[in-house]
Each structure stands twice: as structure tokens, then as C-alpha cells.
Amino acid sequence: MYDVIIAGGGPAGSIAAEKASRGGLSVLMLEKATYPRNKTCGGGVSQKALDVIGGIDKELIEREAFGARIFLPDYRNFAGMLDDRVAVMTRRENLDHWLARRAEDAGAVVQDGEGVKDVLFTGDYVEVVTSKDRYRSRMIIGSDGVNSTVARRSGIRTRWGADIGMCLEAEVELGETVVDECVEDRLVEFYFIEDRGYGWVFPKRDRISIGIGEFAPRVDDLKGSFNRFVRDVSVQKNIDIEGRISGINSYRIPAGGFERKIHGDRVLLAGDAAGFVDPFLGEGIYYALKSGEIAADVVAGAVESGDFSERFLQEYVTRCEKEFNHDLKSALKFANFAYGHRDLFLKALWRDKRLFMEYLRTARGDRTYTEFNRWCARRSPVTFAKLIVGR
Numbered sequence: 001m002y003d004v005i006i007a008g009g010g011p012a013g014s015i016a017a018e019k020a021s022r023g024g025l026s027v028l029m030l031e032k033a034t035y036p037r038n039k040t041c042g043g044g045v046s047q048k049a050l051d052v053i054g055g056i057d058k059e060l061i062e063r064e065a066f067g068a069r070i071f072l073p074d075y076r077n078f079a080g081m082l083d084d085r086v087a088v089m090t091r092r093e094n095l096d097h098w099l100a101r102r103a104e105d106a107g108a109v110v111q112d113g114e115g116v117k118d119v120l121f122t123g124d125y126v127e128v129v130t131s132k133d134r135y136r137s138r139m140i141i142g143s144d145g146v147n148s149t150v151a152r153r154s155g156i157r158t159r160w161g162a163d164i165g166m167c168l169e170a171e172v173e174l175g176e177t178v179v180d181e182c183v184e185d186r187l188v189e190f191y192f193i194e195d196r197g198y199g200w201v202f203p204k205r206d207r208i209s210i211g212i213g214e215f216a217p218r219v220d221d222l223k224g225s226f227n228r229f230v231r232d233v234s235v236q237k238n239i240d241i242e243g244r245i246s247g248i249n250s251y252r253i254p255a256g257g258f259e260r261k262i263h264g265d266r267v268l269l270a271g272d273a274a275g276f277v278d279p280f281l282g283e284g285i286y287y288a289l290k291s292g293e294i295a296a297d298v299v300a301g302a303v304e305s306g307d308f309s310e311r312f313l314q315e316y317v318t319r320c321e322k323e324f325n326h327d328l329k330s331a332l333k334f335a336n337f338a339y340g341h342r343d344l345f346l347k348a349l350w351r352d353k354r355l356f357m358e359y360l361r362t363a364r365g366d367r368t369y370t371e372f373n374r375w376c377a378r379r380s381p382v383t384f385a386k387l388i389v390g391r
């Protein structure tokens, strides 16, 4: 019998497996796909996420971002850059494989190509049925992403509500020189062309990630929007991106900041399975890592005390709330304002350079959304003055 079985070996699962193993627990991590596996994602890893990982293999860094260029719906644009790095661009197949190997090095048993099919809860243990075998453990962490089997089989959540978004993304190989021409050095690009979401171009070493995403989708034809977006960007940059797309991936993304159940007797949900994603930016890797780390810690406490009850595991909810989930609620308030008054918000970012810089600092992790929202409230007279009189 394992102390904990971790279903899903993305960032949430791998960091949970690594931390739990280092804490002396016996750990089995089951990953449905075979490494290296891709996950539909921009692959942007913020500085605050890097801080949780505690450094990253240099080989994994495809490009660095110190700021962003923002495009308005009519493609007028402006850029802002910090002296400090905001994020690194990675390829998820490499990042996730590296994180899984770290878990293995820490002592976790990692079995890929083995998906969890069912989870049975008895009074004394958890029985996990996979595509290949059956295993027993004291606890299970569901880090199996947005379509979590563990969330469903444990009865924690049967389906998402209106708090789920959708993204379309393509990785387009352009060659290193064309990527250099395509996106300015040390910047990433955001295109605010949808009502409650955006398009992006993230440069990698020899390719770009180009995509479009919406929270609470109101676009009937996201594929049509994606095609128009790629065509427009191709024209703007005078680079044939459209003709070089070999495949488009679609994937769901949960919006964070909503009250949700994330635990039960002998079970915790982490990462996307728990819905921990920034509802403005769509950043999920940091929250996956943070929640995975906390889950491992709480499981260690449960094993030590021999108490696996929902009541004991409430500690997980409390710590997630304190360490980041309260802030995701502030992020949701910010997202509601920014997307609800999109044109005003974009104009304010453009006119008030300091506002833009403070947001970049928030995205980097130097301040929380709660602090940023307060700062914006204090700053609002200056921002409004700049809106009226120009820069």
C-alpha cells in the first residue's frame, strides 16, 4: 500500500510527487500519456513559478520575457518592459518531463502510459484502477488536469459550470531567424481582440506558440476567430504563419477565483483539476505548482496523524486560500473590471505607463493581485487624468 497515489503527472502532480517523496512518503505517480508528452499551453513560466521550482535547467529556457507588447482590437500597440525577467518561455513536453524526472529522482515511482480509470473509496484505503492494474493507497491527489477523472469519481465535481474557458493554440515552426523577426527580443505579445480573453504570440527558440483563449466563452465560433487572428497576425508581420500551421489544438481552461470544493475523505485536487488558474491572464503553472506543493505537505500531516478525513484535510483548503486562492479572488475582481470595461482598461494601460509596469510586476510575482487592486484604486485619479489629457 502506498501512502499516496498521484493521478496525473503535469506540474501539479510532479511537484507533489517530488515533495511527498522528499518528505519520506511512499509515492506512486500515474500519468496517462507517455513522456515526453505535450500539453496544449503557451509554455510561459512566470518568475514566481520559477521560484517555486527553485531554478530551472537552462536547456529548458527557449526565450526570456522582460515585458509585453499589447495590441488593441485595431492592432495599434504599445510595449512595456521591466529590468527584471517576468517569465521564461518553455516547451511543455520538455518542462513536464524534466519535472517528472525530478520526482523520480526524489524517490517517487513514476509510471507513465497508465491512466487512472476509476477510484474506489473504502473506509480504510483508496483503490485506484488503471488501464493496466489496481493499486492501494492511504490518500489520492487528483492532479489530472481540467478533465479530472479523480474529481468525478470522488464525487467532488461532476462537471464545470460557466467558469470554464476554451483555448485554441498552434505551435508553428518558423526557424530561429524568422522568430527573431517575428517577435521583438525579450517581449511576448498579447492581442486583446476577444471580449473576455486574448490572443497571444509567445516566441520559443525556433517556433512560436500562437493562440486565442476565452473565459466563459461567448464566441460561437472560436475556430473562426482563431483563423482570422492568425491571418491578421501574418499580414501585420508579413510572415506566413497561417501557411505553416500543421495542427491546431483545443483545450479547456478553468477560471480561478470561484468558490469550489477541492477535497474530500482521502482525496485532494490540485492544479487545473481544482480550477486554480489566473482568470485574467490564464496562468496556471504557478498555481499548479503551489497547490501540488501544499497538497504534498498536507498529505504528510495526514499520514503522520493517521487521520484522512475531509475534516482533517480542510487544512489543505485553508492553506491554499491563504497562500494564493484569496489572491485568485482578487484576480477575478480585476479580470471582471478589465474585461468588463476592456476599451477603457486598454486605454488606461496605454496612457498610464506606470500602471502597465505595476501590472508586469504583478505578473512577475513582485506583488499580489490584492496589492495591485489597492494600488490601482489609489492611483485612479492620476490614471483618469492621464486618460483625459493624454500622456
Ligand SMILES: Cc1cc2nc3c(=O)[nH]c(=O)nc-3n(C[C@H](O)[C@H](O)[C@H](O)COP(=O)(O)OP(=O)(O)OC[C@H]3O[C@@H](n4cnc5c(N)ncnc54)[C@H](O)[C@@H]3O)c2cc1C
Binding pocket: 007, 008, 009, 010, 011, 012, 013, 030, 031, 032, 033, 039, 040, 041, 042, 043, 044, 045, 046, 114, 115, 116, 117, 143, 144, 145, 146, 147, 148, 149, 167, 168, 169, 211, 213, 251, 252, 253, 270, 271, 272, 273, 276, 277, 282, 283, 284, 285, 286, 288
Ligand atoms: C492553450 C493554453 C495556454 C496556456 N498557457 C499557459 C501559459 O503560458 N502559462 C501558464 O502558466 N499556464 C498556461 N495555461 C494553463 C496551464 O496549461 C495549466 O494551468 C497547467 O498545465 C495545469 O497543470 P496541472 O498539472 O494541473 O495539469 P496538466 O498540465 O493538465 O497535467 C495533467 C496531467 O494529467 C494527465 N492525466 C489526465 N487524465 C489522467 C488520468 N485519468 N490518469 C492519469 N493521468 C491523467 C494528463 O495527461 C496530464 O499530463 C494554458 C492553458 C491553455 C489551455
